[in-house]
Amino acid sequence: MTFVSVTFLVFFVLFLLIYWNLAGSSRILVCLAASYLFYGWWDYRFLALILGSTVVDFLIARGIHTANSKSVKRLLLSLSVFANLGVLCFFKYFKFFIQSTEDLMAQVGWIVDWPTLNIILPIGISFYTFQTLSYTIDVYRQKIQPENDFLKFATFVAFFPQLVAGPIVRASHFLPQLQSDRTFQFSNLTSGFHQMVIGFAKKLIIADTLAVVVDPVFAFPEGHCSLDMIFAASLFSIQIYADFSGYSDIAIGAARMAGFELPLNFDRPFFAASFRDFWRRWHISLSTWLRDYLYFPLGGSRQNQWMTYRNIMITMLLAGVWHGAGLTFAVWGLMLGAYLCMEAMIGPLVSQRCRKMIGERGTQAMGSLLVFAFLTFSLIIFRNPTLVDGMAYLGGLFDPNGFSPNLLQNRIPLLKALAVSFGFFLIEASISWSFLPNTYYRQPMLRSATSLVLLWMIAFLGTFQGTAFVYFQF
Amino acid sequence: MRIKILLTLLFVGALFAGDRLGGEILEKIFLGTQFRFAQIYNGQLEADIVILGNSRGIHMFHPPSVAEVTGQKVANISFNGMPAQMLPMIWKDYLEHHQPPQILVLEVSCIGVIDRLGSLEQFSILIDQNPDIASLFADRNPVHYWGCQISRLFRYNSLLFMRSQMFRFRSDQDWIQNSIINPEMLAASFEESNQHAKKLESNLVAIQKVIQIAKEHNVVVKPIVAPYLPEFFARLEGFDDWYQWTRQKLDMPLANYTLALEDPDCFSDHLHLNAGGAAALATLLDEDRFFDKVSDSEQ
Numbered sequence: 001m002t003f004v005s006v007t008f009l010v011f012f013v014l015f016l017l018i019y020w021n022l023a024g025s026s027r028i029l030v031c032l033a034a035s036y037l038f039y040g041w042w043d044y045r046f047l048a049l050i051l052g053s054t055v056v057d058f059l060i061a062r063g064i065h066t067a068n069s070k071s072v073k074r075l076l077l078s079l080s081v082f083a084n085l086g087v088l089c090f091f092k093y094f095k096f097f098i099q100s101t102e103d104l105m106a107q108v109g110w111i112v113d114w115p116t117l118n119i120i121l122p123i124g125i126s127f128y129t130f131q132t133l134s135y136t137i138d139v140y141r142q143k144i145q146p147e148n149d150f151l152k153f154a155t156f157v158a159f160f161p162q163l164v165a166g167p168i169v170r171a172s173h174f175l176p177q178l179q180s181d182r183t184f185q186f187s188n189l190t191s192g193f194h195q196m197v198i199g200f201a202k203k204l205i206i207a208d209t210l211a212v213v214v215d216p217v218f219a220f221p222e223g224h225c226s227l228d229m230i231f232a233a234s235l236f237s238i239q240i241y242a243d244f245s246g247y248s249d250i251a252i253g254a255a256r257m258a259g260f261e262l263p264l265n266f267d268r269p270f271f272a273a274s275f276r277d278f279w280r281r282w283h284i285s286l287s288t289w290l291r292d293y294l295y296f297p298l299g300g301s302r303q304n305q306w307m308t309y310r311n312i313m314i315t316m317l318l319a320g321v322w323h324g325a326g327l328t329f330a331v332w333g334l335m336l337g338a339y340l341c342m343e344a345m346i347g348p349l350v351s352q353r354c355r356k357m358i359g360e361r362g363t364q365a366m367g368s369l370l371v372f373a374f375l376t377f378s379l380i381i382f383r384n385p386t387l388v389d390g391m392a393y394l395g396g397l398f399d400p401n402g403f404s405p406n407l408l409q410n411r412i413p414l415l416k417a418l419a420v421s422f423g424f425f426l427i428e429a430s431i432s433w434s435f436l437p438n439t440y441y442r443q444p445m446l447r448s449a450t451s452l453v454l455l456w457m458i459a460f461l462g463t464f465q466g467t468a469f470v471y472f473q474f
Numbered sequence: 475m476r477i478k479i480l481l482t483l484l485f486v487g488a489l490f491a492g493d494r495l496g497g498e499i500l501e502k503i504f505l506g507t508q509f510r511f512a513q514i515y516n517g518q519l520e521a522d523i524v525i526l527g528n529s530r531g532i533h534m535f536h537p538p539s540v541a542e543v544t545g546q547k548v549a550n551i552s553f554n555g556m557p558a559q560m561l562p563m564i565w566k567d568y569l570e571h572h573q574p575p576q577i578l579v580l581e582v583s584c585i586g587v588i589d590r591l592g593s594l595e596q597f598s599i600l601i602d603q604n605p606d607i608a609s610l611f612a613d614r615n616p617v618h619y620w621g622c623q624i625s626r627l628f629r630y631n632s633l634l635f636m637r638s639q640m641f642r643f644r645s646d647q648d649w650i651q652n653s654i655i656n657p658e659m660l661a662a663s664f665e666e667s668n669q670h671a672k673k674l675e676s677n678l679v680a681i682q683k684v685i686q687i688a689k690e691h692n693v694v695v696k697p698i699v700a701p702y703l704p705e706f707f708a709r710l711e712g713f714d715d716w717y718q719w720t721r722q723k724l725d726m727p728l729a730n731y732t733l734a735l736e737d738p739d740c741f742s743d744h745l746h747l748n749a750g751g752a753a754a755l756a757t758l759l760d761e762d763r764f765f766d767k768v769s770d771s772e773q
Contacts, residue, residue, distance in 0.1 A: 459627040
């Protein structure tokens with residue numbers, strides 16, 4: 001069941017009606033049942049996996065807490081890490097490794113045909129695996145107490161608004177909210193609804209409208225001119241942001257309507273003046289997860305410069321591979337790591353000089369433009385099915401004969417895509433540069449009026465082709 | 475609590491009222507353009523020769539070229555991706571708002587075309603204008619139909635509406651995709667799966683209905699299969715069989731110009747002519763006296 005469907009809207013309204021008419025543990029039970037129904041709608045077999053993962057981490061965390069010896073605690077933690085990453089690797093990377101090995105062996109003339117088991121990637125596995133993994137690690141680090149109520153823990157793992165594409169919620173953030181009964185507040189309902197409308201607008205007006213232009217170009221770049229390819233690559237960066245942050249907004253809004261607060265996942269990343277700043281604003285729940293559970297344990301920036309670069313590269317490589325099995329994701333991660341390292345090396349000097357030449361605002365704008373350009377460049381590799389395709393696409397960008405506007409295809413959809421992107425930029429800019437008065441955020445009437453306008457715009461400008469959320473595939 | 479329920483109802487009321495008002499405004503904006511479908515419903519496309527078909531209808535019969543060789547007023551009411559089943563509805567609407575023309579040129583290769591996804595949906599803009607179009611939507615895409623019933627703004631959520639805005643101050647009758655096919659596009663066309671001429675009964679019935687309406691209004695009908703790029707046509711399987719079937723079912727002469735133009739420079743892609751190609755075809759048809767008022771069966 002995807003958010004952008006009539007089925008979900010019916011499901012969600014029914015859920016809220018039942019949920020708010022109950023209290024205590026029966027309310028949590030309804031929440032869990034709804035979450036399993038939501039997840040099982042894709043494939044009921046996935047439920048066994050999420051249930052298994054929940055049971056394993058529930059028991060291991062309790063075991064870690066009660067174990068007296070440090071070595072037993074460590075053993076149990078290793079078991080949790082092994083179980084979670086094992087499941088993730090099996091479902092996500094097994095087929096890739098088999099096929100890559102077969103290809104490699106075929107190159108030396110050894111033809112083998114191993115079974116790939118026709119594994120289907122369970123939707124959202126990367127998200128809830130990281131969520132449960134952080135729980136056992138936090139229990140091991142004694143940052144949190146283990147949850148004794150299985151019902152509550154299972155609800156934390158499977159909570160449907162954020163189950164399939166995040167935000168990746170920490171136990172320390174979510175479990176305390178389950179300890180007390182949520183109280184119904186009309187203001188939460190309206191503000192959650194408003195947040196959901198924003199999410200739907202991002203998805204339907206921006207992301208899916210841009211997909212109409214982007215998808216054909218990436219599917220058949222040879223049939224398009226350089227200008228088309230540049231537009232498609234730039235628009236893809238906006239598409240993936242609108243798509244993913246739209247999902248997060250819907251998740252945050254839906255959770256708020258049920259009385260829960262989820263963490264912010266995006267904070268206008270294209271206004272970041274540096275890549276370091278960018279990672280504080282883009283997929284925040286993943287970047288902070290990687291920072292806390294990988295980058296810091298590796299040593300972070302506490303050691304010498306070269307070790308810091310090493311840690312950045314390892315972290316970004318894993319961030320890339322987290323998205324999927326394939327060289328494209330690994331190379332994408334390495335490119336992002338390289339940007340961060342380069343920025344650490346020459347960034348301060350360059351920005352100091354820029355400030356002298358074009359001032360503070362100019363430097364920030366220049367930084368944002370560079371971040372967008374470099375990110376777009378890396379996303380070309382990310383978006384293509386293979387590295388060879390990615391390189392071919394990059395090569396196609398620079399055909400000197402491909403810059404005539406007469407060669408552009410799908411001009412009306414392109415015009416629409418550019419118009420909605422520009423509108424989106426203006427809205428984000430007005431928030432970033434504080435054009436909107438503070439009273440706006442405090443006025444429910446203004447929020448309702450915005451929701452109305454957005455709903456009208458969705459009806460008039462939205463693209464309803466049933467395009468799946470980009471991050472579902474991860 | 476009562477106030478909160480009232481506020482919620484007020485929000486829903488405002489949502490629907492604004493939607494209706496917005497729909498009304500967009501309808502006025504649409505009908506205020508010189509786009510062909512706006513002109514049909516405004517009665518601004520009086521002509522001696524009317525051309526009807528899908529995108530091949532547009533690109534084969536460029537009104538300025540046909541007008542130049544015939545010296546008559548020409549209106550092209552074809553459109554890209556227009557489903558064959560919509561042709562009788564558009565034709566009927568044209569006749570309701572205009573004097574019957576002398577000749578209807580009917581490009582019939584759409585009989586063999588399965589509608590692409592979304593090709594009907596772009597015409598939701600016309601639901602208000604013709605109940606038959608609304609019925610076609612209800613039948614073919616009920617979800618979209620109900621979407622249009624719930625929201626009037628949604629009816630105008632179509633590329634057709636955006637396209638109409640490009641013709642606010644000038645007519646779109648001279649519009650044509652004016653490029654020359656390149657080798658990459660040619661290669662891509664060979665990969666298309668639709669390379670077999672299909673005998674689609676429902677499309678044929680729609681074309682028969684167009685002819686019947688024309689006869690009721692004493693309009694001479696000139697059915698034709700316009701040119702294909704020869705390299706593509708060589709790969710189009712089952713055309714002869716399809717042609718004989720269509721001709722027999724229409725029970726009237728069917729002009730076959732599939733290989734009338736051999737120069738690739740006449741084509742913008744494998745299915746469509748560019749302005750130069752359309753001018754060449756118009757000249758050829760005029761030489762063949764295709765645009766004569768006498769119907770082929772009388773000749």
